[in-house]
Amino acid sequence: MTRRFSWFNATSLTFGFAFLYLPMVILIIYSFNKSKLVTVWAGFSTKWYGELMRNEAFLDAAWVTLKVALVSSTLATVLGTMAAIALVRGGRFFGRTLFSGMIYAPLVMPDVIMGLSLLLLFIAIGLERGVFTIILAHTTFSMCYVSVVVSSRLASFDRSLEEAALDLGCTPFDAFRSVTLPIIAPAVISGWLLAFTLSLDDLVIASFTSGPSSTTLPIKVFSAVRLGVSPEINALSTILIVLVSTGVISASLISKRAIIRQRREERAAMAQ
């Protein structure tokens, strides 16, 4: 059965994707603009990238952001995977409803509320704000995203595989390590990637939980953006867009290849 792809479909796709991508394309083009005036084209130049590389404040902020993102996404992946296993495989335990509520709530919680409440907590317990508090905050909301991604993968695969491993004499831990973990690995990796980009991206929660010496890149960009469009920010945005899209595209290609390989191995095993 062929699907009827009409001219209406073609037009809506063309306009839709133009709408999604044009602003970013324009941003990238104008980052190579020679003029300081961002809306007037004055010839090709890479000087704003040079300016950016000499801007200490931006480089410092980028370094802080990277540190926060690396540590918080790794912590969030560990905690989020544990939470997913507890929810899907943990059976009944005291306060399970509250637990799953706390996993889902941060996904729909406005950033301003998350940020405000965490800041008030840090002040109440007398924790000085800095890189450490941003990491705590980012780990908290991104572990929930990781847990949702991992638990949907956990719920969809056949539990009898684990049971077979247990029957064959594996300890539960061995069964987890040699059966469950390889199967959920793609979800764990994409969970980590999600946590990493969420942390890289976050402005509101970081603004609440950061101290004076720990400005992240989004905070820096935000305060620059409020003064208007600047070619330096365009250059910075271009770098970030290129980095993130290469990362995401290559990750998805790698995981697609892994799935194909897995299927081929399964088929070979069936044939034997």
Add this chain to the structure above:
Amino acid sequence: MNLRRTLLIALPYAWLLALFLVPFGIVLKISLSDMALAIPPYVPTLDITAGWAGLKEFFSQLDFENFVFLTEDDLYWRAYLSSLKIATLSTLITLLVGFPIAYGMSRASDAWRPTLMMLVILPFWTSFLIRVYSWMGILSQQGLLNQFLLWTGLISEPLTILNTNVAVYIGIVYTYLPFMILPIYASLEKLDESLLEAAEDLGCSRLQAFWLVTVPLSRAGVIAGCFLVFIPAIGEFVIPSVLGGSRTLMIGKVLWEEFFSNRDWPVASAVAVVLLLILVVPIILFQRNQQRQREQEQ
């Protein structure tokens, strides 16, 4: 084994209790406190060393004064209402823009669909702030949109779009569009093509078949998409402060200013509590919709 299981549950549980639930308790408590010129800038603070008497004293000082204040000053009313209005309208616009795209994707050939899917997801990964910022250069007075419209001769004077509510609508539709497209696409993709054929065999025109078969069967996706746009749009802060003007009232922005500019923590906390109460209804409806969808699939 049992120790491992306990640890597996206890560790993330304790983390969320300490860094998600307890902070909310603190917000609730401060929203009932009074502003003071002190560090931290509110009274009362709980003094555990005073024992039972201290606890009683502490509770006796809590009151709903801040909430009464929110109802008296019409700034807050207008901010809540205007957030609701902006979120509702932009959800509808996003639906009108997103549905044809999702529909087109579900009609594309199998070879194309993974690529189209990737193209929808990719903007979601790139920085939110950057995507909002990218519209500043387009919508400003000398921006590309005005240059284009002047060039075509459609307008003779540049339009003021940036720093108005129109820019906020554009920003919300743009940044949340993938959230609308994906669930609608997911439900349209599952649609059985033979149902459409049956409808046409029974004498429906293609438009009627679309209206009577495709639209009702995509309902779950449409509802999910609308909630996914509406819920975050209400508490939005970045879009109104980057693209909106000084007259754009949204509750996320009010909370931010109350906290950072006015340093009134009790009022900021009260604003947060009310915002949360407003969100409870759509969140519960959303959960119920998801639940029903899951049950239908099983």
